[in-house]
Amino acid sequence: MLELLSPAGSVDALRAAVCNGADAVYLGVEAFNARHGAKNFKLDDLAEAVRYCHVRGVQVHLTLNTLVSDREMPEAAKTVAAAARAGVDAFIVQDLGMLALCRSIAPRVPLHASTQMSIHSLEGVREAAALGVSRVVLARELPQKDIAFICRNSPVEIEVFVHGALCMCYSGQCYMSSVIGRRSGNRGQCAQPCRLPYGFDRFEEKYPLSLKDNCLVQYVRELERLGVASVKIEGRMKRPEYVATATRIYREAIDTGSAGTESLRALRAAFSRQGFTQGYYLEKVSPEMFGTRVAEKEDKALLQAARASYENAEMQRVPVDFYAIVARGQNVMLAVQDDLGNVCKTQGAPAQDAVSRELTQEELTARLQKTGGTPYLCRTVRCVLERGLSVSAAELNRLRREVLMQLSAVRGRRSEPELGAYSEPARVPGSKNPPLLTISVRKTSQVTARLLALKPAVLYVPLSEILAQPESYRALAGRQTVAAILPRVVRDDEMPGFLSSLGRLPALGIRRVLTGNLGQIPAAQSRGLEVAGDFGLNLYNSRAMQQMHARGLVSATASFEMTLPQIRDLSKPLPTEAIVYGRLPLMLTEHCLMKNRAGICACETDSTKLVDRIGEEFRVVRDCGTCRSVLLNGKKLYLLDKKDELRRLGLWAVRLSFTTENPAEIDGVLAAWRGEAHFDPGACTRGLYLRGVE
Numbered sequence: 038m039l040e041l042l043s044p045a046g047s048v049d050a051l052r053a054a055v056c057n058g059a060d061a062v063y064l065g066v067e068a069f070n071a072r073h074g075a076k077n078f079k080l081d082d083l084a085e086a087v088r089y090c091h092v093r094g095v096q097v098h099l100t101l102n103t104l105v106s107d108r109e110m111p112e113a114a115k116t117v118a119a120a121a122r123a124g125v126d127a128f129i130v131q132d133l134g135m136l137a138l139c140r141s142i143a144p145r146v147p148l149h150a151s152t153q154m155s156i157h158s159l160e161g162v163r164e165a166a167a168l169g170v171s172r173v174v175l176a177r178e179l180p181q182k183d184i185a186f187i188c189r190n191s192p193v194e195i196e197v198f199v200h201g202a203l204c205m206c207y208s209g210q211c212y213m214s215s216v217i218g219r220r221s222g223n224r225g226q227c228a229q230p231c232r233l234p235y236g237f238d239r240f241e242e243k244y245p246l247s248l249k250d251n252c253l254v255q256y257v258r259e260l261e262r263l264g265v266a267s268v269k270i271e272g273r274m275k276r277p278e279y280v281a282t283a284t285r286i287y288r289e290a291i292d293t294g295s296a297g298t299e300s301l302r303a304l305r306a307a308f309s310r311q312g313f314t315q316g317y318y319l320e321k322v323s324p325e326m327f328g329t330r331v332a333e334k335e336d337k338a339l340l341q342a343a344r345a346s347y348e349n350a351e352m353q354r355v356p357v358d359f360y361a362i363v364a365r366g367q368n369v370m371l372a373v374q375d376d377l378g379n380v381c382k383t384q385g386a387p388a389q390d391a392v393s394r395e396l397t398q399e400e401l402t403a404r405l406q407k408t409g410g411t412p413y414l415c416r417t418v419r420c421v422l423e424r425g426l427s428v429s430a431a432e433l434n435r436l437r438r439e440v441l442m443q444l445s446a447v448r449g450r451r452s453e454p455e456l457g458a459y460s461e462p463a464r465v466p467g468s469k470n471p472p473l474l475t476i477s478v479r480k481t482s483q484v485t486a487r488l489l490a491l492k493p494a495v496l497y498v499p500l501s502e503i504l505a506q507p508e509s510y511r512a513l514a515g516r517q518t519v520a521a522i523l524p525r526v527v528r529d530d531e532m533p534g535f536l537s538s539l540g541r542l543p544a545l546g547i548r549r550v551l552t553g554n555l556g557q558i559p560a561a562q563s564r565g566l567e568v569a570g571d572f573g574l575n576l577y578n579s580r581a582m583q584q585m586h587a588r589g590l591v592s593a594t595a596s597f598e599m600t601l602p603q604i605r606d607l608s609k610p611l612p613t614e615a616i617v618y619g620r621l622p623l624m625l626t627e628h629c630l631m632k633n634r635a636g637i638c639a640c641e642t643d644s645t646k647l648v649d650r651i652g653e654e655f656r657v658v659r660d661c662g663t664c665r666s667v668l669l670n671g672k673k674l675y676l677l678d679k680k681d682e683l684r685r686l687g688l689w690a691v692r693l694s695f696t697t698e699n700p701a702e703i704d705g706v707l708a709a710w711r712g713e714a715h716f717d718p719g720a721c722t723r724g725l726y727l728r729g730v731e
């Protein structure tokens with residue numbers, strides 16, 4: 038049975054979801070969830086919210102889907118334990134360290150991999166399953182055929198977003214809000230800079246990063262046939278009327294298999310950005326997918342009906358069966374059984390001899406069927422009723438209310454969870470030696486003679502560049518450690534070619550790859566390659582580092598959303614590097630922004646840039662030979678003048694990341710690294726290493 042999962046950003050939204058047919062809700066508490074701007078729930082109130090849902094047969098999934106620092110881990114452990122005691126049915130997690138923490142503190146509570154984990158392939162699903170998750174929320178960019186393939190082969194449940202806001206960037210790979218404003222999307226503080234106007238090459242009132250909302254209401258039955266376990270509505274920041282409307286319409290679509298024009302009109306009236314899109318699902322990725330929120334006249338009747346659905350009504354959604362015995366000389370007996378097999382019993386005073394009218398089976402059934410105002414729907418009434426007896430309507434009503442109150446108490450009862458004790462992870466000190474130098478480039482033309490003369494510990498080069506000039510890199514690999522940078526997204530239909538490409542590397546003398554996605558780890562290791570972890574893995578704490586050490590990585594890149602003291606205090610069970618120079622990647626998009634601009638793909642050029650209202654320029658490049666776009670920061674990260682501070686961090690290496698620089702600019706940066714480095718605040722930034730994120 039396909040689960041309908043609805044957002045609950047507040048108490049009213051929770052009621053709106055439940056009263057309109059949600060099978061499960063997802064919600065957050067004050068901390069550690071990706072929607073800090075929602076009202077959310079206080080931890081002390083979570084147990085009552087869970088009880089309310091469980092009485093009505095609705096599951097509660099708690100969002101713990103942010104990156105968590107080492108210093109926050111003890112408080113996170115308390116939250117996990119309290120949530121387990123409250124009876125939540127699942128934790129939704131992004132952070133690999135948080136995943137490990139949940140397993141140790143509340144091992145019986147299922148774990149769901151958040152869409153923030155950027156899982157978009159079967160190998161990614163399998164890798165998440167190996168880490169202990171029982172459900173994976175797929176990236177929203179996946180088309181129908183990819184979802185079908187994953188569902189056919191997945192070892193765990195698959196969840197798909199079907200309605201609501203679409204981020205321009207692959208979830209978990211967006212750093213735009215944090216780098217330009219310290220409000221990290223990976224920490225639940227996204228300021229949504231993608232919804233602002235930009236122009237190509239000069240500022241214009243255009244919105245090239247603002248997608249319309251997703252709407253797959255017409256495809257929910259198809260998703261069920263594909264094997265999807267749960268369909269999810271986005272919207273913890275939206276008002277309860279939206280939650281009520283979207284939940285009701287998707288409930289009807291699941292139950293009846295249809296969604297007419299009126300349903301689509303109601304969804305648009307509840308919230309849209311100039312309509313909806315199915316572009317990703319139908320593989321029609323185009324400029325038609327873009328839209329903005331515009332002021333529209335409110336449909337007051339729709340909003341009023343939506344409010345009434347949860348303010349003044351109780352959805353009768355739990356089927357129950359009544360059993361009654363009315364016999365002469367004994368107390369009236371009444372029992373109720375729910376769909377879970379719970380049985381509750383009560384009894385009243387003995388029935389009286391009828392004076393004017395005897396109790397009939399029809400009247401008894403009618404009395405017990407009056408369950409309005411409760412979550413229960415009478416399915417059957419079975420009774421043993423002797424003739425000639427009378428029981429007052431008030432007594433039958435009392436017995437019905439009493440037995441249903443007992444049932445609610447049973448359904449809302451929490452069992453004591455199995456909890457583990459919190460312990461600090463083992464602290465593994467980093468290198469005591471000065472960090473080595475690693476260098477990454479985007480193009481072979483950036484590999485200058487001065488760069489090679491520096492003999493970096495590792496030279497990172499995109500896989501596509503290596504395979505374009507294999508003999509050159511075969512010769513270079515004989516003198517210099519070269520590692521292939523893998524594209525952060527490799528979908529299942531791209532996997533055969535990707536694996537073939539990986540298989541060519543050992544013959545070139547290249548035995549290491551750099552990856553920012555979980556799903557690529559087993560693919561590379563299966564080809565006998567060493568795997569180094571890149572920034573896209575979002576390694577933000579010591580537990581996450583331990584996870585990757587256990588998985589066999591040979592090195593890791595600390596998240597550039599960390600501060601220098603956080604990196605210093607990070608346990609380093611495997612060699613750790615940090616990016617100290619370059620244009621930081623702000624977004625990774627399925628859309629080719631160059632194609633969206635001109636109608637033709639011009640990925641090979643680096644001439645495209647977006648310009649915001651204050652004149653900041655964001656260069657657009659393609660991701661490692663693919664037709665996906667990477668939006669780069671306008672200012673370059675620059676810590677070349679901080680060598681003394683970098684030496685104290687315990688790092689194995691520091692990385693210079695060259696993206697749009699020409700050879701002359703690269704040689705200038707290398708000269709600054711070796712000699713007198715000067716920080717220019719007009720052209721450069723310290724990133725988040727000194728400022729931190731919220």
